Amino acid sequence: MDIFGSSEAAKILVIDDRPLSRVMAVDLLSANGYDVIEHDGISDIFTTIITASPDLILMDLKMPNYNGFDICQELKQNPDTRSIPIILMSVADDNKSRIKSQEVMADAFMSKPLESMILLPEVELLIQRKRLSEWLEQMQKVLFLISQALEKRYLPEGKSGIRFDKLAQGFGEYLNLSPVEISALILASHLHDIGTVAIPDAVMMKQGKLNEEERELIKNHVLIGEEICKPMQNRRGIAQIIRHHHERWDGSGYPDGLIGESIPKLAQIFQILDIYEALTSHRPYKQPYSNQEALNIITEEAEKGWRNVKLVQQFVAFMENKQLT
Structure with a gap:
């Protein structure tokens, strides 16, 4: 159970067309208690995201049919998906990619191969931040209901x-x-x-x-x-x-x-x-x-x-x- 009372394992979607690097990420996250979903970066990514409703997306930059920057930007501009944290990853660890990731509103950028000491704390932080936002949103709805009840009473x-x-x-x-x-x-x-x-x-x-x-x-x-x-x-x-x-x-x-x-x-x-x-x-x-x-x-x-x-x-x-x- 996390600090917001959720007993469900956080769901992470790993999108990478390279089987080896994808399996390494999946194994690392699964071993630390996360519910991990794989995507090969070839079939329809957006349908998978909407269906799976992940708590976090770990996505490669370069894939045969998709560009990670473009997908990230589209997801962050969509009201239904913009709250999902996105970590972009790439073999090329260059300053240009890091700056571009900030421009498309990615939550983090990491170089491959992924290092557990860097990845896991970042994943935990982003998921807790998302759940905090969801908790505050729920609390706001409760406050509105209380306010409406008070208005009707007085x-x-x-x-x-x-x-x-x-x-x-x-x-x-x-x-x-x-x-x-x-x-x-x-x-x-x-x-x-x-x-x-x-x-x-x-x-x-x-x-x-x-x-x-x-x-x-x-x-x-x-x-x-x-x-x-x-x-x-x-x-x-x-x-x-x-x-x-x-x-x-x-x-x-x-x-x-x-x-x-x-x-x-x-x-x-x-x-x-x-x-x-x-x-x-x-x-x-x-x-x-x-x-x-x-x-x-x-x-x-x-x-x-x-x-x-x-x-x-x-x-x-x-x-x-x-x-x-």
């Missing part, structure tokens, strides 16, 4: 995730954000309140006014949410948004009382989108505000010093332009 009518996603996409493009930044905004909309899972229902569902202790308890949800989402290393921007989406431009927000541009940019953008979505949505305790009423409220908050005035003006301009088109 907001029975839910919120329009599709509408928020489109709004974040549009405003993000309006601000010339990168695809990664826009993705962080969209994912944060589903996870920003996940920290409320640790807040007692007696507080979260209280009908009357909260006392000071209860208010402080609810404020902790941003810190709890940040800790929950920290392991999502490939989504680091989300944890920052979760922690800081209740900060205010004048420093009167929480949890850190950040002022002005010290508030992460994505958190500033997210809070405007989140406030607009909340104001224009129906809730058990209120009717939705019109688009213009919501924009007026957000503008008033900027004038009070709570929001970035320039960013709010950009959002208002974006929404007005959106309504015109």
Whole structure:
């Protein structure tokens, strides 16, 4: 069993048209507990990869019908196969081949004959990295399910995730954000309140006014949410948004009382989108505000010093332009 709880042997696909070097690689890996599949480098490689779904590919560069660089590049550009680690190997141990292997996004390059002291640690590292990525992906799906359950519990009518996603996409493009930044905004909309899972229902569902202790308890949800989402290393921007989406431009927000541009940019953008979505949505305790009423409220908050005035003006301009088109 590995560190991620998997009791199955990792599956490695060895692709090499030279029988002797292929058998040597297969024997070396099999002797160390791996489930090894052989491919002669002549028949259809891509069908074998899709069918076998290996945890790692060890592939020769030069084969009769294929070029290892081309195959690697194609696999890394395919969303269905790009997460599979690929080690390219060649008899020619030259700098040009190593540079080319990096260009096609190979995970490692090794010269033949393979040496166990070099190959085995690299194989173990790449497989564990792949399983870590898969584990984080599964954890992300679990977090989404928890978040959805919380929304249904505390907001029975839910919120329009599709509408928020489109709004974040549009405003993000309006601000010339990168695809990664826009993705962080969209994912944060589903996870920003996940920290409320640790807040007692007696507080979260209280009908009357909260006392000071209860208010402080609810404020902790941003810190709890940040800790929950920290392991999502490939989504680091989300944890920052979760922690800081209740900060205010004048420093009167929480949890850190950040002022002005010290508030992460994505958190500033997210809070405007989140406030607009909340104001224009129906809730058990209120009717939705019109688009213009919501924009007026957000503008008033900027004038009070709570929001970035320039960013709010950009959002208002974006929404007005959106309504015109």
